[in-house]
Amino acid sequence: MTEQVEVAVVGAGPAGLSAALAAAQAGAQVTLIDGYGRPGGQYFRQAAAELRVNCPMRHQREGQALWEKVSTAGVRYLQETVVWGAFEGNLLGLHGPQGPAYLQAHAIILATGAYDRPVAFPGWTLPGVMTAGAAQALLKQQRILPGKRILLAGTGPLQLVLAAELVCAGADVVAVLEGARLFAKAVRHAGALWGQWQRLAEGLSSRLTLLRKGVPFRLGWGIIAAHGTDQVESVTITRLDSQWRHLQGSEETLACDTLCLGYGFIPSNTLSRLLGSKQEWRPELGGEVPQRDRHMQTSVPGIYAVGDGAGVGGGPLAMLEGQIAGIAAAAQTGHRMGEVERTIQRLAPALGRERRFQQMYAALFTPGPGLYEWSRDDTILCRCEEITQAEVRRAISLGGDSSNEVKAVIRCGMGDCQGRMCSHLVAHFIARETDRPVTEVGLFRPRPPVFPVPVLALGQQAEEIPSGAVTEAARR
Amino acid sequence: MSTSRKLAAEVVIVGGGIVGCAAAHYLARRGKKVVLLEKSVIGGEASGRNGGGVRAQCRDRRERPLAIASIKLWVGLQAELGFDVEYVQGGNIRMATSQERMAMLRREAEEELADGLVVEMWDRDELRRRAPYLSDVFIGAKYCPTDGTANPILASRAFGWAARRAGVTLLTRTEAVTIGTQGGRVTSVTAQDKDGEILIEAPWVIHAGGPWTPQLSRTLGVQVPIEPARSVVAITQRMPFLFKEFISSHDLGVYSRQAREGHVHIGGVGTPGKTFDQNMPAASVAHLARGVAQMIPALRGANILRTWAGTLENAPDKVPIISPVDGIKGYILASGFSGHGFCLGPIAGKLLSELIVDGEPSLPLDEFRLSRFAGPATPARTT
Numbered sequence: 001m002t003e004q005v006e007v008a009v010v011g012a013g014p015a016g017l018s019a020a021l022a023a024a025q026a027g028a029q030v031t032l033i034d035g036y037g038r039p040g041g042q043y044f045r046q047a048a049a050e051l052r053v054n055c056p057m058r059h060q061r062e063g064q065a066l067w068e069k070v071s072t073a074g075v076r077y078l079q080e081t082v083v084w085g086a087f088e089g090n091l092l093g094l095h096g097p098q099g100p101a102y103l104q105a106h107a108i109i110l111a112t113g114a115y116d117r118p119v120a121f122p123g124w125t126l127p128g129v130m131t132a133g134a135a136q137a138l139l140k141q142q143r144i145l146p147g148k149r150i151l152l153a154g155t156g157p158l159q160l161v162l163a164a165e166l167v168c169a170g171a172d173v174v175a176v177l178e179g180a181r182l183f184a185k186a187v188r189h190a191g192a193l194w195g196q197w198q199r200l201a202e203g204l205s206s207r208l209t210l211l212r213k214g215v216p217f218r219l220g221w222g223i224i225a226a227h228g229t230d231q232v233e234s235v236t237i238t239r240l241d242s243q244w245r246h247l248q249g250s251e252e253t254l255a256c257d258t259l260c261l262g263y264g265f266i267p268s269n270t271l272s273r274l275l276g277s278k279q280e281w282r283p284e285l286g287g288e289v290p291q292r293d294r295h296m297q298t299s300v301p302g303i304y305a306v307g308d309g310a311g312v313g314g315g316p317l318a319m320l321e322g323q324i325a326g327i328a329a330a331a332q333t334g335h336r337m338g339e340v341e342r343t344i345q346r347l348a349p350a351l352g353r354e355r356r357f358q359q360m361y362a363a364l365f366t367p368g369p370g371l372y373e374w375s376r377d378d379t380i381l382c383r384c385e386e387i388t389q390a391e392v393r394r395a396i397s398l399g400g401d402s403s404n405e406v407k408a409v410i411r412c413g414m415g416d417c418q419g420r421m422c423s424h425l426v427a428h429f430i431a432r433e434t435d436r437p438v439t440e441v442g443l444f445r446p447r448p449p450v451f452p453v454p455v456l457a458l459g460q461q462a463e464e465i466p467s468g469a470v471t472e473a474a475r476r
Numbered sequence: 477m478s479t480s481r482k483l484a485a486e487v488v489i490v491g492g493g494i495v496g497c498a499a500a501h502y503l504a505r506r507g508k509k510v511v512l513l514e515k516s517v518i519g520g521e522a523s524g525r526n527g528g529g530v531r532a533q534c535r536d537r538r539e540r541p542l543a544i545a546s547i548k549l550w551v552g553l554q555a556e557l558g559f560d561v562e563y564v565q566g567g568n569i570r571m572a573t574s575q576e577r578m579a580m581l582r583r584e585a586e587e588e589l590a591d592g593l594v595v596e597m598w599d600r601d602e603l604r605r606r607a608p609y610l611s612d613v614f615i616g617a618k619y620c621p622t623d624g625t626a627n628p629i630l631a632s633r634a635f636g637w638a639a640r641r642a643g644v645t646l647l648t649r650t651e652a653v654t655i656g657t658q659g660g661r662v663t664s665v666t667a668q669d670k671d672g673e674i675l676i677e678a679p680w681v682i683h684a685g686g687p688w689t690p691q692l693s694r695t696l697g698v699q700v701p702i703e704p705a706r707s708v709v710a711i712t713q714r715m716p717f718l719f720k721e722f723i724s725s726h727d728l729g730v731y732s733r734q735a736r737e738g739h740v741h742i743g744g745v746g747t748p749g750k751t752f753d754q755n756m757p758a759a760s761v762a763h764l765a766r767g768v769a770q771m772i773p774a775l776r777g778a779n780i781l782r783t784w785a786g787t788l789e790n791a792p793d794k795v796p797i798i799s800p801v802d803g804i805k806g807y808i809l810a811s812g813f814s815g816h817g818f819c820l821g822p823i824a825g826k827l828l829s830e831l832i833v834d835g836e837p838s839l840p841l842d843e844f845r846l847s848r849f850a851g852p853a854t855p856a857r858t859t
Contacts, residue, residue, distance in 0.1 A: 085756075085758060085761065087755070087756075087757065087758045088755065088757075091758055093758055093761070102758065398633070398637060399517075399518065399636075399637070399640075399646075399648070401517075401648075402517075405517050405520075408519075408520075408524065408629045408633075409629065409630070409633065411737075414781075414782065415781075416713060416781065418781075418782070447756070447782040447783055447784050448756055448761065448782075448783055449761070449780055449781075449782070449783070452713055452779035452780065452781050453779060453780055454776075454777055454778065454779055454780070455712070455765045455768060455769050455775055455776055455777070455778050455779070455780055456765075456769055456776045456777065457765075458710075458761055458762060458765035458766075458780055459762055459764075459765030459766030459767075459768075459769045460762070460766075
């Protein structure tokens with residue numbers, strides 16, 4: 001069954017919740033779709049429904065408050081529903097326990113978030129090596145510690161926050177490795193911290209917790225290799241130069257059973273790519289992001305992109321972008337059309353503050369190019385298909401000069417994760433080997449379904465799928 | 477922009493699909509100096525985007541001898557190209573859901589047997605016994621044991637790599653823009669890459685541009701009556717081994733093969749839409765999923781991992797054009813393969829090389845002349 005709706009919002013994190021709320025409050029009929037069982041995304045990630053949690057974390061409380069507003073505003077919420085495809089005519093393919101198989105919306109707001117940047121080095125596929133996001137999900141949602149002796153490596157203050165949370169939850173945090181060497185740069189950007197009191201407080205309190213517990217915080221350190229037979233037993237670390245390349249002679253080996261990697265985020269731009277939105281390469285925003293106008297609309301009319309999925313910038317920025325897109329999408333469907341400019345003006349100071357913070361964050365914590373040189377020839381780059389760097393090199397020698405061509409020849413990026421894990425790894429490696437910019441090499445072309453979907457679910461309602469343009473019912 | 481770069485060759489091939497690359501390979505082996513021009517990448521279009529079927533059964537009678545000869549080449553291709561193209565002679569099953577379809581298949585079987593192609597008619601029981609993975613909507617089938625499958629992405633590229641090793645100049649991301657003639661004879665091809673123009677002087681041009689052929693041929697005043705069509709394929713996650721045959725049902729409009737790694741490829745038969753658009757339509761995703769669920773019950777719970785679309789070209793009678801062109805000496809068309817180019821690629825390439833080197837191909841190409849479209853149209857004759 002294909003359902004027509006005025007505004008579809010994909011993703012129920014800070015950006016999506018804010019967008020859905022703004023659009024619904026303006027009078028639009030809104031459907032909010034999210035892959036998880038509870039709204040909030042990673043930022044507001046809630047404890048599992050089965051757990052009775054007396055004292056939710058601050059972000060969880062904020063998320064709950066926002067969600068209550070969204071649900072009372074009359075937003076239709078499709079939970080545990082993945083958007084597996086996006087097609088011409090503002091058509092979304094859905095797969096979930098209830099709701100339609102296809103949704104055709106007059107306006108689509110993509111609030112798909114970002115995912116942890118995979119970093120390849122010898123041993124990165126060992127059990128016990130995980131992303132910071134995975135560790136945080138275990139902690140926030142399941143209240144489970146990922147391990148007993150944990151080494152954190154990555155960049156940015158989120159690492160400090162996670163480390164402090166892990167310590168408070170009883171873990172032994174071996175050390176926190178920050179890839180950047182901060183101090184000189186930090187002073188230059190200190191102005192952007194004006195007004196970010198909550199963030200400063202959170203960062204400071206995390207740092208104090210680590211100091212109190214004697215957790216070493218090392219600036220300008222990275223990873224050479226993780227070792228172990230069945231799982232991580234130790235990690236060899238080293239100093240990094242300003243480009244994040246390994247510095248010889250400073251190697252140390254630390255014993256641990258868990259290694260959490262937090263090297264920033266990659267925006268999830270798959271759906272906007274499938275819809276044909278023009279993209280641009282912005283390493284400081286995480287990678288490839290859709291171009292947008294001041295209404296957060298992409299190059300395709302009626303397709304909006306907000307939050308980390310349109311450029312990593314954190315929860316508060318995502319919520320502001322969501323509000324603007326929500327109002328703009330509602331106006332596009334004929335609701336409170338005069339409101340758009342007023343909203344943009346009203347939010348301008350806050351938006352400016354968050355953009356400055358975003359720029360500061362990017363300047364301090366965007367990984368250097370050396371991060372993509374930590375892999376060796378026998379390191380696996382594509383985990384799903386178990387393709388090593390040496391095999392990528394072979395595909396390049398056969399003439400593979402783009403990500404898509406290398407993918408075709410050796411299957412990297414063709415596995416269950418649809419290339420999300422290896423796309424940046426492979427693209428950067430080809431770029432380095434062929435001495436060309438990543439933009440020329442390109443990323444894997446996304447192919448629907450963007451998540452694996454059962455044959456029966458996809459085959460259900462073959463005749464009823466609209467082809468081509470938005471129908472009159474949705475256009476109004 | 478000035479023509480600063482000049483090359484000379486004995487043969488210029490326009491189009492780096494399997495037909496162009498096979499022609500380049502066989503010509504180079506016969507000692508010809510070849511330059512191949514490809515607008516994007518080798519095997520990047522229909523040659524690499526197809527179901528991977530290599531069959532002689534269910535062909536138009538004119539095409540059958542070519543298919544039979546091509547399969548003989550396929551059998552030796554790994555040795556010939558020095559690359560494993562995942563060719564498997566696993567057989568081809570064309571199923572029927574109706575008595576009418578069975579009758580058509582039976583008529584076709586008689587013709588095929590008369591032409592020396594070994595095929596078997598299977599009734600319902602035989603089909604159950606030989607292909608127990610198929611659902612009971614099928615009442616019978618025609619089977620050809622010498623047909624098979626290969627990996628399209630690798631096979632077309634392997635021809636390209638072999639051609640390059642044999643000395644062919646492969647210019648990828650280089651688009652042919654004009655063909656020069658003088659006194660009714662081909663003299664050169666002008667191509668464009670990101671750095672500008674390249675002039676390649678040559679007395680022979682093989683034009684194997686797939687669906688993009690008419691644009692360039694028109695500059696010579698040659699009308700090639702082909703139309704683009706979108707082909708669509710869906711691929712499941714890796715599954716345990718289920719079947720080795722290439723199977724298809726025109727009644728359900730789907731075909732399928734299981735690739736070496738276990739993924740099941742599902743393609744659409746006769747997908748409509750005269751378009752160069754390579755986006756995957758939602759309706760096609762649903763059609764393929766529904767088709768395979770009806771065809772192979774064991775796949776109903778499998779996950780679809782990926783889908784993609786490509787562009788192939790159809791001739792009015794669904795039979796290729798492999799043809800010198802009257803009035804333009806040295807210009808040879810090899811296009812209009814109508815979705816059959818993957819199987820026919822090796823033999824087409826070989827015959828094209830013979831046409832140039834020996835002046836006479838080892839199999840007659842008269843049925844594939846462009847001039848056949850000058851008279852009344854001949855309809856396609858396949859099941």
